[in-house]
Amino acid sequence: MTDRYASFVQSAAGRALVKRLGLPDPPRLRRHQPGDPLLPAPALVGAATGGRLAEPVGKxxxxxxxxxxxxxxxxTAAARFGALVYDATGITDSTGLRQLYDFFHPHARSLVPSGRVVVLGTPPAECDSPREATAQRALEGLTRSIGKEFGRGVTAQLVYVTRDGDAGTLTSLDATLRFLLSGRSAYVSGQVIRVGTGPATAPADWDRPLDGQVVLVTGAARGIGAALAxxxxRDGAQVVALDVPAAGDALAAVANEIGGTAVQLDLTAPDAPTRLADHLAGRHGRVDVVVHNAGITRDKTLGRMDADRWDQVIDVNLSSQERINDVLLERELIPAGGRLVSVSSIAGIAGNRGQTNYATSKAGVIGLVDSLAPVLRERGISLNAVAPGFIETRLTARIPLVVREAGRRMNSMAQGGLPVDVAETIGWLAWPASAALTGNVVRVCGQSLLGA
Known part of the structure; x- marks a missing residue:
């Protein structure tokens, strides 16, 4: 779906009108193209006194x-940077926060359009004192404010890196920086990402970080699922694309386009988890990544909603994920180093009028990540989620004009995201190099003003 306002703003007449009237100004976002460098300009790396990550990050x-x-x-006034990367792990009390000002203040206007800001910290729960934990928690306010202030497509993120790191920690930090600095993260801003430990392995070729991996994508026939496949x-995965039989033609087209395989299956059928497990075991012997993307909406206000609308949404969006996970894990089809990624929604964080069933299911997905990620970590399997905001799809095209425009403009990017923005984020979490990331919920919402 075309955002005609954003297209108009890029014209000479549109630029003049936006400036004169103070209208929302959607920037042209830098998105990933194969072969692109991570950054279009140099990165400036700084560190607080005693920081522990500046040296490895530089390497x-x-x-x-x-x-x-x-x-x-x-x-020099002419200095321009593609990214500002700051190691704040050395800040141990509130007085040390002045070092953030000293680094960012002189360079607040020096980033190129679609530049990147990444701040590295220590998880507050791992800090040695309450004062250190207080200072490290303060970093969230800094990065979220920068994401709303700098404009021009600039994104800002906070990455908490565990103190008790292993080789997997540095590998996943590498993967995270490659994602956050590149055009893959165009519509991700104001996020807090936690890098722990785990069996992360760097790819032989970072242009094909999923080479040799078997990846299951549910809901793959259209929209975000098709973009994800x-x-x-593109990143090297052997994709098993799944959707309901009614979407068989569209599903086959996607699978044929990417050289993957198509599985027609209704995930709400009683025997669906067993049939899926049998297919994966017989065809591939395992599944390295499971992406739970399948989802439906059945919108009505709660007082007008019939029981079937409630039951269908909960079953497809949440319960089916639990049933599939249970069978795949019980049959040990997901190996150590495997990754699960679930699709939640900004509605599961902020709620949404007329979507109590949908918001409940998507909040449940976040609950699934919170509760199951620590259990799976003991098996060397990671579990994360993405929470899309307003994404330009055939579903959002049906939203009334005024509501649709509000959804597009009420974020730091002043525009809706694209299905590829969600797909790139899931792709990063699916990389073997990201295996030390677990328990994260990453919003792909352009830093929505609601729930962000």
């Missing part, structure tokens, strides 16, 4: 082909 960025800016040249296949 990660250099190995990824990122040019590191010479700090001596940053005082394409992104995962």
């Amino acid at each position: 990660i960025l250099t190995a990824a082909g990122v040019e590191l800016a010479d700090p001596a040249a940053t005082t 394409r992104v995962l296949a």
